[in-house]
Amino acid sequence: MRWAALLLAISFATAPAVAAEPGAPLDAAGFDALTVGRTLYYNSGGQPYGVEQYLPGRKVVWAFLGDDCRKGEWYEEGGFICFVYEDNPSPQCWTFWDSDEGLVARFRGDPEGLPLIAVEQSPEPMQCLGPNVGV
Template identity: 85%
Template sequence: MRRHCSMRASLFAAALIAFAAPLPAAERGAPLTAEEFDAATVGRTLFYNSGGEPYGVEQYLPGRRVIWAFLGDDCRKGRWYEEGSEICFVYEDNPEPQCWTFWDGDEGLVARFRGDPLGLPLIAVEESPEPMACLGPNVGV
C-alpha cells in the first residue's frame, strides 16, 4: 500500500512540473483574437510544420472560410469561428469543431490544439498569396 501511494505522489509531482513548465517563447503573450487572426491570415495560403516536418496547408478566404489539406491528402472546405481565446474550425467532412489557440511567434504563426498542452504545435513556415492546388474530381470544371 505504501509503495502505491508513493508512486501516485511521484506521478502527481511529475504532472505539476510538466504543467508549471514555461511556455516556449513562441507561445508567450496573449493568443490572437478573431480580428487579429483574420488580419494575419485572410487572402493567404499557409504551409504548416509540426516538429520540423511538413504537416498541411490551409488557404484563408474572406468571410472566415478556409480550405485545408493534410500533406498529400484531399482538400476540405470549412469555416472558422472564435470560441473564447480559441479559433475553431469545422470542415465539410467532419462537423466536430477543431479548436486551436494561435500566437504570432518568432518562427511564424503558431497553433496549439485544444486539450494538447504538451503536444507539438503547428508552425506556419511558409506563406503564399496563391490559392491551394487541390487535386480530385471536378477540378477545373
C-alpha cells in the same frame, strides 16, 4: 508542380521544430488580419503537416500534405479559433500566437503536444488534389 513540391519539402525540412508562444493568444480580429487572403504551410515537429488557404468571410480550404482539400469555416469561441470542415462537423479548436518563427497553433486539450508552425505563406491559392481540384 514537382518543383513546387520539392521546394516546399526543403522549406519544411529547414524550419525550426519548436516555436515560442510569446504574448497573448490571437483573437478573431488578430487571426483574420494575419491570415485572410493567404495560404499558409504548416509543419509539426519539423515535419510537413498541411496547408490552409484563408478566404474572406472566415472560409478556409484545408489539406493534409498529399491529401484531398476540404472546405470549411472558422469562428472564435472561448478564446480559441475553431474550425469545422465539410467532412467533419466536429469543431477543431486551436490557440494561435504570432511568433518570430511564424504563426503558431496549439490544439485545445493537448497543451503538451507539438504545435503547428506556419513556416511559409503565399498569396496564391492552394493546389488541390482529388474532388476539389481548382478550389
